[in-house]
Amino acid sequence: MKILVMGAGSIGSLFAGLLACNNENDVTIVAREFQVKAVKSYGLKIKGLIEKTVKNIKAETSVQPLIKEAWDLILLTVKAYSVSEASKQISPLIKEKTMVLCLQNGIGVEDEVLKVIRKENIIRGVTFCGAFLEKPGIVVSTGFGKTILGGLSPRNYDNILDIAENFKNSGFYVEISDNIQSIVWTKTLVNAGINPYGTLTGMRNGELLEYEDLKLLIAETVLEGVRVADKLKIPLPEDPVDLTFKTAKATAENFNSMLQDIKRGRRTEIDYINGAISRLGSSTGVSTPLNMLLTFLVKRLEKNTMVEELWRRVIHQKIS
Amino acid sequence: MKILVMGAGSIGSLFAGLLACNNENDVTIVAREFQVKAVKSYGLKIKGLIEKTVKNIKAETSVQPLIKEAWDLILLTVKAYSVSEASKQISPLIKEKTMVLCLQNGIGVEDEVLKVIRKENIIRGVTFCGAFLEKPGIVVSTGFGKTILGGLSPRNYDNILDIAENFKNSGFYVEISDNIQSIVWTKTLVNAGINPYGTLTGMRNGELLEYEDLKLLIAETVLEGVRVADKLKIPLPEDPVDLTFKTAKATAENFNSMLQDIKRGRRTEIDYINGAISRLGSSTGVSTPLNMLLTFLVKRLEKNTMVEELWRRVIHQKIS
Numbered sequence: 001m002k003i004l005v006m007g008a009g010s011i012g013s014l015f016a017g018l019l020a021c022n023n024e025n026d027v028t029i030v031a032r033e034f035q036v037k038a039v040k041s042y043g044l045k046i047k048g049l050i051e052k053t054v055k056n057i058k059a060e061t062s063v064q065p066l067i068k069e070a071w072d073l074i075l076l077t078v079k080a081y082s083v084s085e086a087s088k089q090i091s092p093l094i095k096e097k098t099m100v101l102c103l104q105n106g107i108g109v110e111d112e113v114l115k116v117i118r119k120e121n122i123i124r125g126v127t128f129c130g131a132f133l134e135k136p137g138i139v140v141s142t143g144f145g146k147t148i149l150g151g152l153s154p155r156n157y158d159n160i161l162d163i164a165e166n167f168k169n170s171g172f173y174v175e176i177s178d179n180i181q182s183i184v185w186t187k188t189l190v191n192a193g194i195n196p197y198g199t200l201t202g203m204r205n206g207e208l209l210e211y212e213d214l215k216l217l218i219a220e221t222v223l224e225g226v227r228v229a230d231k232l233k234i235p236l237p238e239d240p241v242d243l244t245f246k247t248a249k250a251t252a253e254n255f256n257s258m259l260q261d262i263k264r265g266r267r268t269e270i271d272y273i274n275g276a277i278s279r280l281g282s283s284t285g286v287s288t289p290l291n292m293l294l295t296f297l298v299k300r301l302e303k304n305t306m307v308e309e310l311w312r313r314v315i316h317q318k319i320s
Numbered sequence: 321m322k323i324l325v326m327g328a329g330s331i332g333s334l335f336a337g338l339l340a341c342n343n344e345n346d347v348t349i350v351a352r353e354f355q356v357k358a359v360k361s362y363g364l365k366i367k368g369l370i371e372k373t374v375k376n377i378k379a380e381t382s383v384q385p386l387i388k389e390a391w392d393l394i395l396l397t398v399k400a401y402s403v404s405e406a407s408k409q410i411s412p413l414i415k416e417k418t419m420v421l422c423l424q425n426g427i428g429v430e431d432e433v434l435k436v437i438r439k440e441n442i443i444r445g446v447t448f449c450g451a452f453l454e455k456p457g458i459v460v461s462t463g464f465g466k467t468i469l470g471g472l473s474p475r476n477y478d479n480i481l482d483i484a485e486n487f488k489n490s491g492f493y494v495e496i497s498d499n500i501q502s503i504v505w506t507k508t509l510v511n512a513g514i515n516p517y518g519t520l521t522g523m524r525n526g527e528l529l530e531y532e533d534l535k536l537l538i539a540e541t542v543l544e545g546v547r548v549a550d551k552l553k554i555p556l557p558e559d560p561v562d563l564t565f566k567t568a569k570a571t572a573e574n575f576n577s578m579l580q581d582i583k584r585g586r587r588t589e590i591d592y593i594n595g596a597i598s599r600l601g602s603s604t605g606v607s608t609p610l611n612m613l614l615t616f617l618v619k620r621l622e623k624n625t626m627v628e629e630l631w632r633r634v635i636h637q638k639i640s
Contacts (some may be wrong), residue, residue: 201620213616220609289610291542296533297617300521 001166004061004071004093005029006086007078008039010131011103013139015075017044017054022170029056036061038137047134049143050171063089071098073163076113080272082104083113091116101125101149105257106272107188107280110152119152123160124180126187129172132260143251146173150180185229186236186243192274193222193244195258196294199268199301200220200260206252209245217290218244224288225277231284243297262301270298321325321392321486324413325349326383326406328359330551331423331439332397333459337364337374341491348378348386354383358457367454368461370491375450383409391418393483396433400592401427403433411436419479421445421469425577426592427508427600430472433544439472444500449492452580463571464498466493470500505549512594513542513564515578516614519588522579526572530563537610538564544608545597550606582621584600 001024005016008031020027029039036059043055054083060066071238078086083104090100094117102110103125110124147167151160160176167174177183197208197218208214219241229236261268274291282286321344325336328421329352340347347513356379363375377612380386391413403424414437422430423445428522430444458589467487470563471480484494497503517528517538539561549556581588601608 108622213612216617217609217613236484289537290613291505292533293537293613294608296537297520 002070003027003073003075003076003088004063004066005077006090007031007076007082008035008059009077009079010133010181011127011129012075012077013044013133014046014129014131014141015077015103016057017052017139018050018170018172019167020044020054021052022166024129024169026164027056030059030060030063030066034136035059035133035167038135040069040136042137044186046136046139046141048131049144050141063093063143067092069093070095074098074100076100076102077104079267080104080109080269081267083109083209084115087113087116094121098273099156099163103127103147103162103187104269104272105191106269107184107276109272114152120155121150123149123156123163124152124184125149126180126183128187139268142254144173144181146175148175148177148180148183150177179235182236185234186240187240188273188276189222189225189229189236189240190244190247191256191258192225192240192277192291192294193218194248195256196221196267196274196298197269198256199259199262199298202295204252205248205254208248209252215245219296220250221274221290224281224286224291228277228281228284228286228288231286232280237283258298262298267302268298270295270302274298300304321345321482322390323347323393324383324386324391325395325397325411326410327351327396327398327402327555328355328379329397330453331397331447331449332395333364333453334366334449334451335397335423335447336377337372337393337459338490338492339368339487340364340374341372342378342486344486344489347376347558348380350383350386353381354456354541355379355453358455360464362457365458366461367458368451368539369460369464370634380494383413387412389413393422394418396420396422397424399587400424400429401544401587403429404435406597407436409434416478419476419483421483423447423467424592425511425589427504427596428438429592440475442472442533443469443476443483444472444504445469446500446503448507449608458502462574464493466495468495468497468500470497470503478571495573501554502556505545505554506560508593508596509542509556509560509565510547510575511578511589512545512597512611512614513561514539514568515576515588515617516541516590516594516618518576519579519618520542520614525570525576528566529572533640534588538606541594541610541614543607544601544611548597548601548604548606548608551606552600578618582618583632587622588618590615590622593620 003025005012008029016027016029041061043053044057047050074090101123113122127147130143131139131141134140149160164174222241258268275295277289278288292318308317323345325332328349336347339345354544360524364371364377366372381608392594421443433442447467450463451459451461454460469480487494542561542564578588595615598608598611
């Protein structure tokens with residue numbers, strides 16, 4: 001399978017690396033320059049739960065040189081807020097049989113792709129693999145769970161079967177879902193309950209469970225989303241509140257990805273997590289005050305205004 | 321009138337100063353040492369909307385030397401969270417005719433006083449005067465609105481009349497209310513809508529009105545409180561949401577007092593504002609998620625955990 005990984009950050013690199021170890025595949029990544037340089041020079045190294053050094057990966061900083069090739073699969077692994085731009089970039093690469101797999105967090109991501117690519121070519125995926133980029137060319141696998149795939153159209157079911165088979169042969173645990181939105185929503189609701197609270201308090205996931213008030217707030221935040229899902233007739237097979245607490249417990253020592261983004265001065269995915277719940281709440285008439293407030297405060301933190309304000313204060317205390 | 325002002329911070333000092341200018345009165349303040357020293361050395365200076373230097377004020381750092389005197393009025397002007405302790409300290413000073421006037425922000429303050437002082441001796445007051453301590457012995461009057469008094473028992477109505485008359489003669493705009501809880505709640509709801517948002521975002525009161533999301537959140541925060549008041553059968557004659565927006569606009573250039581407390585590393589009154597709404601919501605079965613979340617986050621800021629966390633991050637950015 002000829003595979004392009006568009007956006008080789010942590011999850012993109014993990015998938016690119018393992019897929020490239022499968023002799024059936026020919027893998028190219030498109031990534032930022034520092035990552036492309038490292039991969040071209042030393043290959044891609046996977047550490048943590050899996051240990052591999054992968055040499056046979058091609059790497060480019062843009063899709064321009066790749067337009068004439070015939071791609072079977074494009075893994076779209078950019079962050080949610082870059083999906084719109086990345087979709088435009090890959091659209092000239094799409095042939096009739098090219099499948100685009102959207103594998104980022106968040107609600108409504110595939111709607112951005114649908115603006116430029118036909119639904120017959122789009123697959124939504126949710127992965128429970130966790131990873132972070134230790135440095136350019138080195139990705140650390142911190143969790144290795146299922147990856148679930150679902151098509152936006154029943155017409156691409158055979159393609160999904162092929163991709164699932166290929167992923168399994170590459171070492172992934174893969175399932176196919178006929179209601180991928182349920183999976184997307186369930187994972188997003190868990191993120192909506194954990195991520196902004198960890199971000200605004202600086203706490204590890206496990207610490208969040210030590211405060212009764214916070215547990216009530218987390219539950220209510222998730223329940224706001226459950227009510228929106230209900231209105232949108234998206235079934236949620238597991239109890240999302242229960243799953244949120246279980247996930248926080250299972251990842252007790254972790255700082256969530258949103259907090260990591262803020263610490264690194266990066267934009268977060270809040271707009272596609274709590275922000276999406278809040279927007280869809282508004283449009284369906286479901287009240288979502290907590291998701292709205294959390295979105296506002298995290299976006300304020302993104303802009304660093306609060307940090308600077310508090311920083312001035314701390315500095316002031318130190319010198320006065 | 322022999323008047324003791326217990327807790328001569330900004331509002332306490334303003335009242336002590338103006339009451340002492342009235343020849344009918346003999347005023348003593350109990351305050352922290354720096355304030356007592358300044359007042360004993362230079363008198364109390366009022367600046368801003370009113371300009372006065374008041375020499376005839378006595379000042380003590382504790383109530384111990386004052387126990388044998390016969391007080392007509394004790395103004396309890398400590399912060400809400402100090403009312404319980406201050407009430408215990410003044411309780412030996414209360415004679416049958418001594419009135420205690422509670423003049424701080426927040427809901428449920430008088431319940432703390434009621435634990436040690438009979439309700440016949442207690443008056444609740446709400447003042448729309450604003451002031452801040454510029455330095456020891458110097459208070460700046462920033463707003464000069466009404467002061468509204470109401471007894472906890474109909475038995476002390478004559479005493480309230482005397483006090484109101486005395487305050488008027490001292491230059492205050494005074495009203496008597498037969499439903500002081502309505503006034504307390506209305507002012508608290510305005511504070512609940514403005515203060516935590518200014519605190520968590522670092523914004524001036526007027527800036528809060530520039531964001532549509534924030535206006536919705538402020539309105540919903542106030543409405544949670546309105547629903548609790550309704551359940552407790554506390555009438556709210558004015559529309560508290562409308563009043564909150566009007567107040568923010570009228571004080572557009574101000575940083576609210578809660579933000580000032582946080583900036584100075586002091587405890588805030590959040591427990592008696594949003595915290596009280598949230599607690600009473602719980603006990604009456606009214607959902608108050610926003611007030612609960614705001615309380616949690618402001619208390620987290622009080623502990624400085626977030627500040628330190630963010631500070632480390634900023635420092636890290638500066639050196640890396």
